[in-house]
Amino acid sequence: MLYxxxxxxxxxxxxxxxxxxxxxxxETYLATDGYSALRKALGMTPEQIIEEVKRxxxxxxxxxxxxxxxxxxFVPRTSPKPKYIVANADESEPGTCKDRxxxxxxxHQLIEGILIAGLAVxxxxxxxxxxxxxxxxxxxxxxxxxxxxxxxxxxxxxxxSGFDFDLYTHTGAGAYECGEESALLESLEGKRGVPxxxxxxxxxxxxxxxxTVLNNVETLSAVxxxxxxxxxxxxxxxxxxxxxxxxxxxSGHVNKPGVYELPMGFSLLxxxxxxxxxxxxxxxxxxxxxxxxxxxxxxxxECDIAMDFDxxxxxxxxxxxxxxxxxxxxTCMVRAAMRIMRFYAHESCGWCVPCREGTLWLKKILTxxxxxxxxxxxxxxxxxxxxxxLGRTFCPxxxxxxxxxxxxxxxxxxxxxxxxxGRPCPFEKDSRxxxx
Amino acid sequence: xxxxxxxxxKFEKLVRSYPPGNQRSALIPMLLYAQDxxxxxxxxxxxxxxxxLGVTQVEVEAVVTYYSMLRKKRMxxxxxxxxxxxxxxxxxxxxxxxxxCHKLGIGNKEVxxxxxxxxxxxxxxxxxxxxxxxxxxxxxxHDMTPEKLDQLIESLRKVH
Numbered sequence: 001m002l003y004x005x006x007x008x009x010x011x012x013x014x015x016x017x018x019x020x021x022x023x024x025x026x027e028t029y030l031a032t033d034g035y036s037a038l039r040k041a042l043g044m045t046p047e048q049i050i051e052e053v054k055r056x057x058x059x060x061x062x063x064x065x066x067x068x069x070x071x072x073x074f075v076p077r078t079s080p081k082p083k084y085i086v087a088n089a090d091e092s093e094p095g096t097c098k099d100r101x102x103x104x105x106x107x108h109q110l111i112e113g114i115l116i117a118g119l120a121v122x123x124x125x126x127x128x129x130x131x132x133x134x135x136x137x138x139x140x141x142x143x144x145x146x147x148x149x150x151x152x153x154x155x156x157x158x159x160x161s162g163f164d165f166d167l168y169t170h171t172g173a174g175a176y177e178c179g180e181e182s183a184l185l186e187s188l189e190g191k192r193g194v195p196x197x198x199x200x201x202x203x204x205x206x207x208x209x210x211x212t213v214l215n216n217v218e219t220l221s222a223v224x225x226x227x228x229x230x231x232x233x234x235x236x237x238x239x240x241x242x243x244x245x246x247x248x249x250x251s252g253h254v255n256k257p258g259v260y261e262l263p264m265g266f267s268l269l270x271x272x273x274x275x276x277x278x279x280x281x282x283x284x285x286x287x288x289x290x291x292x293x294x295x296x297x298x299x300x301x302e303c304d305i306a307m308d309f310d311x312x313x314x315x316x317x318x319x320x321x322x323x324x325x326x327x328x329x330x331t332c333m334v335r336a337a338m339r340i341m342r343f344y345a346h347e348s349c350g351w352c353v354p355c356r357e358g359t360l361w362l363k364k365i366l367t368x369x370x371x372x373x374x375x376x377x378x379x380x381x382x383x384x385x386x387x388x389x390l391g392r393t394f395c396p397x398x399x400x401x402x403x404x405x406x407x408x409x410x411x412x413x414x415x416x417x418x419x420x421x422g423r424p425c426p427f428e429k430d431s432r433x434x435x436x
Numbered sequence: 437x438x439x440x441x442x443x444x445x446k447f448e449k450l451v452r453s454y455p456p457g458n459q460r461s462a463l464i465p466m467l468l469y470a471q472d473x474x475x476x477x478x479x480x481x482x483x484x485x486x487x488x489l490g491v492t493q494v495e496v497e498a499v500v501t502y503y504s505m506l507r508k509k510r511m512x513x514x515x516x517x518x519x520x521x522x523x524x525x526x527x528x529x530x531x532x533x534x535x536x537c538h539k540l541g542i543g544n545k546e547v548x549x550x551x552x553x554x555x556x557x558x559x560x561x562x563x564x565x566x567x568x569x570x571x572x573x574x575x576x577x578h579d580m581t582p583e584k585l586d587q588l589i590e591s592l593r594k595v596h
Contacts, residue, residue, distance in 0.1 A: 003566050003578060082455065094521045094560040125455075132468055132505045133561050135574040168453040170461070173468045174505035176559065190463035190491070192502040208458050251523035251564040258565045293522055293560075323564060325523055339525050343559050349502075 001104065004258025007275045011237060013225050013245050014218065015261045018105045024140055026147040029108040035153055037227035041116045042161045044227075046077060049120040053223065055231030057243030062088055062179070062216030063292065063320040064396075065309040068223075074203035075121040075211045084207040085117045085126035086188065086214045090172055090179040092131055093292035094343060095323025098247035098259045099217035103130075103137045106221070107144035111153070111167060113220035116227055117213050118165050125166045127207070128217075129184055132173040141169050176347035180395045181214045183349065194351040195395035216321075218247055238264030242308035246319075250276045252326035253283065265306040272303070272326055283328040287412075291320025293340045294400030296407030297333075317407070332427035333415045337408035338366035344401035355398035358389040362405060372422045379416050383409050437484040443473055447488075459489050463499060467506055476510040504558075512547045512554030514592045516540075517571040518580075520557055523564035528581070532568050533557055535582040539589065552593065 002019055006012075017023040017032055029035070041049055054069030075083060087110060091099040103110060114126045130138055145167055148154040156164050170188060172178050178187045182196035185207050206212025222244055226234045235243035242264040248271065251257045255277030262271065268288065272278065279285055285300040290307065295318040298305070305311055312319045327336065345359040362385055365378055386402040386409075393399070409416060418426050439447070446469055447462070454461040466485055471477055477500050486493045500506045518536055520529040537543055540553050547554040563569030566578035570585065577588060 091562050092560060095523050095564050096560075097562045097564045097566075100562050127453075131562070132503075133571060133574070136576075170453070171465045171468055173464050173503035175503050187464060188461060189458065190460035190489070190499070191495075192498055208455050249565050251567055252526045257567070289522070323523075325526070325564070327526060331526065336522060336525075339520070339522055343521055346559060 003101075004256065007256075007258075007260050009270075009275050010261050011245050011263050012261055013234075013237065014102060014109065014221050014247065015105070017109070018101070023105045024107050024144060026108060026144070026151060026153075029106070033228060034108055034224075035112055037224040038112050038115050038153070039159065041119050041227050042159065042163065044119075046120050046122065049116060049227065052231040053120070053226055056222075056226040056234040057231075057238070057241050058219065058222055058226060058234065059242065059309060060216055061218035061222070061246065061321070063093065063294070063318070065319060068215060068219050071203065071215070072117065072120050072213055074201065075213060076204065077122045079211055081210045082125065082208075083121050083123035083211045084213070085114050085121070085123045085220075086184070086202075086207055086212055087114055087126065087128040087217055087220050088179060088181070088184060088214060089128050089130040089134070089137070089217045090184060091134075091217070091321075092176040092179050093294065093321045093323055094340070095249060095251055095289060095292045095325045096321040097249045097251075098322070100134060100137065101259055102217050102221045102247070103134075104140055107141050108148065108153075109221045109224055110141075110217055111144060111148055113223035114167060115153070115158070115165055116223050117215065117220060119163065121211070121213055123213065124164050126168070127188060128167070128169045129178070129188055130169060130171055131178075132171050135171070138169050138171055145169070175349070176343075177349040177395070177397060180397065183395060184214070185212070192349070194349045195393075195397075197394055239306065239308045239310075242310060246307070246322050248275075248307070249321075249323045250326065251323070253280045253328040253331070254278065254326050255280055262307075265308040265311070268298075268303045268305050268307050268324070271307065271324065276326070279326070279328055283330065285326065286329045286331055287327045287333065287336075289323070289325040289327075289404070291318050292323035293325070293343065294318070294396075294404060295320045296403050297336075297411060299411050318403075330427060332370070332425055333408055333412035334366065334370045334419050335425065335427070337405055338363070338370045340404055341366050341401060344397065348397060348401070352393040352395075352398060354389045354392040355401065358385055358398065359401050361385055362401070366405075369416065369419055370425060372419055372424050374416070374419055376417075376420055379409060379413065437480050439470065440473060443469060451489075460491050463489055463491060463496065464503065464506075467496075467500065468503075471506060477506050477508050507545075509545070510547070511545075511556075513552050514572050514595075515554045515556065516589075517556045517558040517561065519559070519561050519563070519567070519569045519571075521560040523560070524568040527567035529568035532570075532580055532582060532585060536585060539586065553589070
């Protein structure tokens with residue numbers, strides 16, 4: 001099902017089957033080149049598959065942007081241990097709702113991507129770790145997996161090639177932290193989702209202490225197109241070192257929010273004005289969070305930017321999971337910072353003290369601030385607290401909470417100052433008391 | 437403890453999904469699927485699952501208290517979860533939450549006296565482009581407004 005109208009500016013590679021009748025069925029998949037990449041990959045060596053993925057310059061779509069081909073090459077293929085492929089379908093980054101559509105509309109594309117990853121690293125089993133709230137997707141995926149078994153695309157001796165692969169879905173039960181690779185693996189093993197110290201990285205010791213490739217759903221869903229049409233063709237769709245397309249989840253104050261597949265490096269301003277139909281009620285753009293809540297906010301004047309990993313990193317932000325949150329002139333930046341921090345305080349797993357305590361204190365200070373009870377010293381305190389969290393935790397959640405906060409204070413200091421001395425929020429008639 | 441044959445079949449499939457010696461992996465799915473049937477994670481359920489998987493009760497408790505969807509308290513027949521995270525907030529999610537609290541006369545994680553409805557203010561549920569989003573049990577409702585929520589609640593009242 002499609003939840004928003006497609007845009008004529010889209011370049012449909014991963015979403016090419018969206019909107020077709022029974023797009024999730026094997027029949028539709030096979031009628032539209034489905035599993036042709038798997039057939040091709042079965043005739044390739046693992047080195048050739050990895051080379052093709054490297055050539056595509058595909059980078060991790062979960063947020064970190066690590067080159068996928070390189071990640072695969074770290075797996076010790078000759079290790080006697082079994083190897084695993086784990087698809088990260090724990091989509092939970094605020095502002096992001098694209099993996100959901102990939103699984104709902106084209107589950108076989110994901111399965112095919114997982115199989116090709118399996119061939120590349122000599123893995124014979126895989127898990128799709130899906131957030132618990134996405135129960136309906138587990139049903140869709142389980143149906144697709146059953147169909148694939150029935151028709152010889154999963155199980156023993158796939159397509160007569162001698163290659164075996166088993167695939168399972170695994171539900172989470174509500175924890176943002178489990179989207180982090182090592183916490184996800186802990187959760188997959190039936191434990192609390194707390195991060196593991198690295199090294200060893202999952203490529204060496206991942207699921208069940210065995211070599212594991214862990215990729216985001218969108219990353220794995222891009223693999224069939226790369227093998228089918230060649231890595232170079234995929235790379236050419238984007239910008240240098242940022243190959244292919246990306247599913248941008250656009251939300252907030254635009255006329256046509258939605259998930260759109262656009263080439264990497266697409267202009268953020270065009271995205272807002274042409275793809276998403278411009279600002280609602282003709283209001284002025286104030287700020288954009290370009291890649292999900294963990295990414296430092298951009299001021300309106302910084303939004304003339306190419307949406308790829310490197311351009312955003314140059315602008316001291318991140319492309320992250322490509323959740324584009326658009327905010328107009330009526331938005332209170334203190335409230336935005338506070339709401340985002342409330343999220344991180346709720347989701348911090350408690351393993352590392354700087355994150356557990358830092359997020360909680362930042363939430364308290366920002367909440368007090370938004371209610372007009374802030375002191376001028378608090379502004380420096382927020383900044384100092386956040387900076388003390390940076391780089392001091394096992395996983396990136398601490399940084400993910402600190403970085404956007406630092407940016408909110410730095411770029412919208414005037415709005416923080418406007419909340420001082422008991423003054424009510426200038427953007428709201430009655431600033432809402434927050435339930436915690 | 438006895439479960440429905442469907443749930444037993446699910447358990448059976450689950451424990452076969454992991455490499456030998458790693459049956460503990462079935463713990464979280466098992467608890468969630470069982471909770472769907474029993475309404476909450478009861479001490480009996482903790483005991484049962486701990487016995488079946490050979491995991492100590494305290495380890496099961498540690499898991500139950502970590503994951504936000506696992507709960508020891510029974511929620512309403514229709515558990516209404518309203519997202520107020522950033523994208524939903526920009527689209528009126530907080531106001532929708534206030535409206536729901538007033539309408540049902542309950543607060544966060546509370547249940548109406550007749551056991552029909554419960555409310556929970558949730559973090560991002562992955563419907564940011566169709567905000568504000570509401571989930572009733574596992575069903576998504578997109579682009580919600582106070583009026584649409586009223587209609588939804590009325591239609592759910594008729595479901596028994």
